[in-house]
């Protein structure tokens with residue numbers, strides 16, 4: 001019973017580490033292209049995923065397991081903002097889906113602590129999904145203007161500092 005939970009928790013660690021790497025990569029590239037709002041969203045989300053790693057690791061150690069720290073997928077070198085947000089929403093959706101299933105598995109194995117942890121992560125991943133989904137809606141609604149505005153805001157701020 002414990003072994004199965006530890007295996008699932010380690011799979012989640014791999015998933016979270018993948019998200020940390022991917023979102024930091026997106027953060028660097030949004031920042032480079034001047035899209036401050038999106039750059040900050042990716043950075044904030046990456047930090048939240050890192051906290052997820054920490055919570056999973058604590059649970060693994062509590063159960064007497066080892067935190068494997070295996071990274072799941074390689075970082076996808078995407079520079080197009082729409083493709084970034086598409087991938088991010090897919091990642092969040094699939095995490096929420098996995099964690100729901102794994103919560104059920106832990107429950108079936110009478111491990112309520114791990115079940116609750118997975119359920120709490122589902123809530124966070126669904127919130128992340130919503131945030132990325134909203135960004136996609138903004139992009140569809142306002143198109144290039146939405147991105148241009150983020151760059152203009154940065155220029156204004158830089159101009160302000162020089163005064």
Ligand SMILES: [Fe+2]
Nearest residue numbers: 016049052125
């Ligand atoms: Fe997460």
Ligand SMILES: [Fe+2]
Nearest residue numbers: 092124125128
């Ligand atoms: Fe997430």
